[in-house]
Amino acid sequence: MSRILNSIVAVCPDMGIGKNGNLPWHPIRLSNEFKHFQKMTMTPLVEGKKNVVLMGRKTWFSIPAANRPLKNRINIVLSRELNTAPEGAHYLASDFSSALHLLDSSELEKQVDQVWIIGGSAVYKVGKIIFPGVPTGVQEENGVQYVFEVYESTDH
Numbered sequence: 001m002s003r004i005l006n007s008i009v010a011v012c013p014d015m016g017i018g019k020n021g022n023l024p025w026h027p028i029r030l031s032n033e034f035k036h037f038q039k040m041t042m043t044p045l046v047e048g049k050k051n052v053v054l055m056g057r058k059t060w061f062s063i064p065a066a067n068r069p070l071k072n073r074i075n076i077v078l079s080r081e082l083n084t085a086p087e088g089a090h091y092l093a094s095d096f097s098s099a100l101h102l103l104d105s106s107e108l109e110k111q112v113d114q115v116w117i118i119g120g121s122a123v124y125k126v127g128k129i130i131f132p133g134v135p136t137g138v139q140e141e142n143g144v145q146y147v148f149e150v151y152e153s154t155d156h
Contacts, residue, residue, distance in 0.1 A: 003103060007117040007124065008040055010146070017121060021062040025144045032141055037118075042072050044113035050074050051114045054099055059119040060086055074112065076102065078123055096123070 012024035044051050053070050057079035068088040069075035077089045085092035093099035138145045
């Protein structure tokens with residue numbers, strides 16, 4: 001089955017997406033940025049279906065244990081090191097290709113609406129996801145500037 005993959009990433013001005021298992025601006029909390037992430041990844045376009053969040057092992061473990069799994073979403077963790085899904089994760093896939101096959105399985109095919117790749121850097125690289133330079137239209141919250149942008153591939 002052909003499927004559109006969405007990606008969401010928070011990027012600092014020098015294109016960093018994380019530092020020591022945290023977002024680059026940690027410990028500052030950006031409530032609006034987090035609400036945007038939740039809205040985008042949690043809201044299916046098709047009623048009765050759920051979105052998938054696809055993430056690497058390090059991203060999974062960077063989420064506070066109390067917030068795992070990300071609620072109202074099917075959580076798939078990619079790892080070459082783990083043999084079983086980490087506690088709370090719905091599924092484990094050994095690589096990106098296996099995750100895509102899992103999405104097409106009879107178990108998930110009818111449940112899944114949108115698929116969101118949420119990191120980390122290794123998953124973005126494997127998915128050949130490239131993000132353009134930081135655009136204008138900067139917002140500021142708690143002394144941290146950020147931008148919401150949507151980029152669509154014309155290659156589908």
